[in-house]
Amino acid sequence: MVNVGVFGYGTVGSGVVEVISKNAEVIRKNVGDSVKVKAILDLRDFPGDPYESLIVHDVENIVGDPEISVICETMGGVGAALKFTEMALKAGKSVCTSNKELVALHGPRLLELAKENKCNYRFEASVGGGIPIIRPLMNALTADKLVKVTGIVNGTTNYMLTKMTANGADFGDVLKEAQDLGYAELHPEADVEGFDAARKLAILSSLIYGKTVNFEDIPTEGITRISAGDIAYAKALKYKVKLLAKYEDGESGAYAMVAPFFVGEDNPLYNVDDVFNAIAVRGNMLGDAMFYGKGAGKLPTASAVVGDVVECAKNIGVNVPVNWADETVKLSGFEGSKKSFFVRVAAAESAKAKASFDGLTEVKAQSADEYAFITKKMSEKDFAEKTSSFGAEKVLNYIRIED
Amino acid sequence: MVNVGVFGYGTVGSGVVEVISKNAEVIRKNVGDSVKVKAILDLRDFPGDPYESLIVHDVENIVGDPEISVICETMGGVGAALKFTEMALKAGKSVCTSNKELVALHGPRLLELAKENKCNYRFEASVGGGIPIIRPLMNALTADKLVKVTGIVNGTTNYMLTKMTANGADFGDVLKEAQDLGYAELHPEADVEGFDAARKLAILSSLIYGKTVNFEDIPTEGITRISAGDIAYAKALKYKVKLLAKYEDGESGAYAMVAPFFVGEDNPLYNVDDVFNAIAVRGNMLGDAMFYGKGAGKLPTASAVVGDVVECAKNIGVNVPVNWADETVKLSGFEGSKKSFFVRVAAAESAKAKASFDGLTEVKAQSADEYAFITKKMSEKDFAEKTSSFGAEKVLNYIRIED
Numbered sequence: 025m026v027n028v029g030v031f032g033y034g035t036v037g038s039g040v041v042e043v044i045s046k047n048a049e050v051i052r053k054n055v056g057d058s059v060k061v062k063a064i065l066d067l068r069d070f071p072g073d074p075y076e077s078l079i080v081h082d083v084e085n086i087v088g089d090p091e092i093s094v095i096c097e098t099m100g101g102v103g104a105a106l107k108f109t110e111m112a113l114k115a116g117k118s119v120c121t122s123n124k125e126l127v128a129l130h131g132p133r134l135l136e137l138a139k140e141n142k143c144n145y146r147f148e149a150s151v152g153g154g155i156p157i158i159r160p161l162m163n164a165l166t167a168d169k170l171v172k173v174t175g176i177v178n179g180t181t182n183y184m185l186t187k188m189t190a191n192g193a194d195f196g197d198v199l200k201e202a203q204d205l206g207y208a209e210l211h212p213e214a215d216v217e218g219f220d221a222a223r224k225l226a227i228l229s230s231l232i233y234g235k236t237v238n239f240e241d242i243p244t245e246g247i248t249r250i251s252a253g254d255i256a257y258a259k260a261l262k263y264k265v266k267l268l269a270k271y272e273d274g275e276s277g278a279y280a281m282v283a284p285f286f287v288g289e290d291n292p293l294y295n296v297d298d299v300f301n302a303i304a305v306r307g308n309m310l311g312d313a314m315f316y317g318k319g320a321g322k323l324p325t326a327s328a329v330v331g332d333v334v335e336c337a338k339n340i341g342v343n344v345p346v347n348w349a350d351e352t353v354k355l356s357g358f359e360g361s362k363k364s365f366f367v368r369v370a371a372a373e374s375a376k377a378k379a380s381f382d383g384l385t386e387v388k389a390q391s392a393d394e395y396a397f398i399t400k401k402m403s404e405k406d407f408a409e410k411t412s413s414f415g416a417e418k419v420l421n422y423i424r425i426e427d
Numbered sequence: 428m429v430n431v432g433v434f435g436y437g438t439v440g441s442g443v444v445e446v447i448s449k450n451a452e453v454i455r456k457n458v459g460d461s462v463k464v465k466a467i468l469d470l471r472d473f474p475g476d477p478y479e480s481l482i483v484h485d486v487e488n489i490v491g492d493p494e495i496s497v498i499c500e501t502m503g504g505v506g507a508a509l510k511f512t513e514m515a516l517k518a519g520k521s522v523c524t525s526n527k528e529l530v531a532l533h534g535p536r537l538l539e540l541a542k543e544n545k546c547n548y549r550f551e552a553s554v555g556g557g558i559p560i561i562r563p564l565m566n567a568l569t570a571d572k573l574v575k576v577t578g579i580v581n582g583t584t585n586y587m588l589t590k591m592t593a594n595g596a597d598f599g600d601v602l603k604e605a606q607d608l609g610y611a612e613l614h615p616e617a618d619v620e621g622f623d624a625a626r627k628l629a630i631l632s633s634l635i636y637g638k639t640v641n642f643e644d645i646p647t648e649g650i651t652r653i654s655a656g657d658i659a660y661a662k663a664l665k666y667k668v669k670l671l672a673k674y675e676d677g678e679s680g681a682y683a684m685v686a687p688f689f690v691g692e693d694n695p696l697y698n699v700d701d702v703f704n705a706i707a708v709r710g711n712m713l714g715d716a717m718f719y720g721k722g723a724g725k726l727p728t729a730s731a732v733v734g735d736v737v738e739c740a741k742n743i744g745v746n747v748p749v750n751w752a753d754e755t756v757k758l759s760g761f762e763g764s765k766k767s768f769f770v771r772v773a774a775a776e777s778a779k780a781k782a783s784f785d786g787l788t789e790v791k792a793q794s795a796d797e798y799a800f801i802t803k804k805m806s807e808k809d810f811a812e813k814t815s816s817f818g819a820e821k822v823l824n825y826i827r828i829e830d
Contacts, residue, residue: 039712042712043570043712044570046711046712047570047571047572047711047712050569050570050571050572051569051570053637053750054569054570054750056748148567154710154712154713154714154716155716156563156567156568156716159563159566159567160559160562160563160567163562163566163738164551164559164562164563164734165559165730165734166453166454166457166733166734166737166738167446167447167450167453167454167457167729167730167731167732167733167734167736167737168450168453168730168734169450169453234456292698292719294698295695295697295698307557307730308449308450309442309445309446309449309450309557309726309727309729309730309733310557310720310721310726310727310730310731311557311720311721311724311726311727312720312721313557313558313559313718313719313720313721314717314718314719314720315716315717315718315719316695316716316717316718316719317713317714317715317716317717318713318714318715318716321714323712323713323714324712324713324714326570326712327568327570327571327710327712327713328570328713329570330569330570330712331567331568331569331570331571333570334569334570335566335569345459347456347457
């Protein structure tokens with residue numbers, strides 16, 4: 025019998041308890057032993073809840089219980105969650121989490137702590153919800169040098185962009201609708217400014233690079249500047265606008281970035297709509313593969329956490345190493361990385377645009393006031409310099425184009 | 428140093444040697460030790476080949492070499508490949524293969540042999556080429572009861588159906604083109620009759636069910652009866668025709684089948700075109716996820732084989748169990764499983780069709796000679812009985828519809 029403790033009986037935590045209970049038989053088969061939730065830490069009481077009797081209010085009831093060997097940290101945040109995770113790992117108990125903030129901030133240190141204490145720290149649910157992506161990166165794509173990872177990893181913004189594309193609606197209206205539906209938070213900055221995607225990308229990039237990529241170092245643009253007009257251009261050009269989280273190890277070196285991109289019909293990410301997530305990977309031998317599924321939701325996320333519980337339950341007393349060193353690396357390839365850019369300027373600026381962006385391809389303008397074009401492939405640095413010398417305030421908008 | 432032997436220096440075998448050599452550094456990092464090919468078994472000589480000196484003609488040079496601990500079986504077939512695999516496993520050497528015929532026929536027995544000899548038998552490359560699917564099934568989706576797996580697992584037929592859809596061409600013409608391009612064999616039965624897909628489905632179904640599903644027991648229909656006319660109906664109805672390999676654990680029990688299906692725009696498999704493969708899985712907690720990529724090709728397939736080598740190299744002397752018992756199970760749910768069917772009959776039969784298939788939905792006929800309709804959801808048994816009493820020869824064609 026493997027006893028599990030749960031930190032936090034909110035949405036994901038109650039999902040974890042439900043998965044472990046409902047799928048007890050399949051989990052027993054996969055672990056080779058039965059798995060049971062023994063205690064749930066929460067500040068609240070849950071009168072009438074079927075698991076009411078398991079609720080404890082003191083973390084010591086879990087980290088101090090020698091019968092508990094695996095803990096699910098589903099409380100979120102980086103305060104108490106960090107402290108309790110450290111206590112658990114120091115007590116030799118493996119910890120499985122969906123807490124991407126904590127993993128992005130303290131992942132390598134917690135992995136080290138797990139190693140010292142012969143247990144494991146796992147976080148499949150921190151990226152892509154229920155989609156298996158962390159484990160395939162660690163266990164399956166092991167014969168390849170991963171040269172590119174491109175993900176749609178934030179369901180809220182993908183839902184919003186999908187609605188904007190379907191209805192021609194503007195950002196503000198769609199945001200309000202998403203908030204009404206509960207898909208977007210009242211304070212939606214983490215999603216719409218791209219910070220959530222950047223945290224997930226930091227985790228993926230760190231696992232690929234083997235060293236710590238800080239999410240603050242990732243150039244990040246959200247979708248707040250995407251207008252109905254941009255979407256209309258995208259449609260006319262047979263593109264969709266998608267918020268991409270990209271890691272690429274190209275000619276200019278490795279870089280990571282989050283920004284809205286034009287994505288073409290031939291790209292498998294083109295068809296990833298609504299709240300779905302997908303992560304496309306390119307290996308130097310494998311070529312292109314993609315992982316697709318629900319990036320959020322109570323049960324999909326809980327399923328990923330419990331998948332980690334199964335792995336930890338099979339490795340009690342044994343640390344299974346993860347290639348993510350507690351050494352920060354600044355990826356330097358961003359400025360030199362090359363892309364084409366879609367650009368809109370005022371119609372009066374067309375001559376100047378043609379002079380500045382040598383070899384541009386004109387795009388049919390959606391209004392008589394505008395001149396729109398697609399640049400040749402050029403480096404981020406080159407593009408930034410050109411738009412700045414051109415007069416950045418004269419550029420109505422620009423959107424990168426994904427190959 | 429982990430020494431590797433290779434059985435068969437053909438397309439996949441030479442790819443394996445190339446991957447191990449070119450990605451030596453990333454493989455060393457993932458294994459924690461360097462990995463090197465020490466010997467390659469082939470009947471031929473390869474004068475001038477960079478690995479000429481590693482070629483051996485006697486299997487004893489590999490299975491009798493105590494320094495070799497992992498072997499890649501990339502020779503294909505079920506004769507010598509079986510014999511040599513048994514010799515290797517009996518000598519305590521792990522075997523990694525892309526040989527789906529051998530895995531579908533003898534997988535559980537070879538897994539048992541590996542267990543007895545404290546080594547491993549692995550076959551990620553046998554389904555979906557480079558796409559990680561076997562390992563996610565075994566290691567990642569472990570908290571879920573998998574209720575449905577739907578795959579496009581044969582690249583040749585998917586290429587042909589894609590061309591038929593794009594050009595309105597007929598089966599015979601597209602087959603000839605695929606043969607000229609090397610995508611289809613001169614004797615294409617294994618692909619176009621669905622046998623290749625059935626073998627792969629047998630492997631997936633066995634891993635999900637935990638017992639052996641024989642591919643001969645899987646109801647299998649190929650794409651030879653799909654005409655340009657069927658494709659025209661599909662297009663008009665906003666469907667695509669896809670050869671699906673399906674496992675489902677539904678109301679009538681579990682079943683597996685291979686057949687062409689109408690697939691709708693909302694299904695992520697709709698966009699899987701050309702030689703690409705994809706496997707969609709539905710977990711009772713996870714919901715829907717999909718794995719997508721190149722299902723064949725020298726380097727993608729070799730990448731999957733070498734991913735298995737990495738796992739075996741990390742577990743030398745340790746058998747990692749696989750949930751696939753050497754006990755045959757006959758899945759009984761097929762006849763009771765329910766679907767809608769698209770049906771074409773001669774125009775003169777319309778009254779009889781309406782009487783036989785209560786509640787049918789008429790479809791605009793593509794020719795005045797025909798009457799076409801979609802049935803309500805009905806069981807396979809019910810549909811077979813109805814068409815037979817109706818007069819099977821009067822049914823011009825029928826195609827199942829995937830939800």
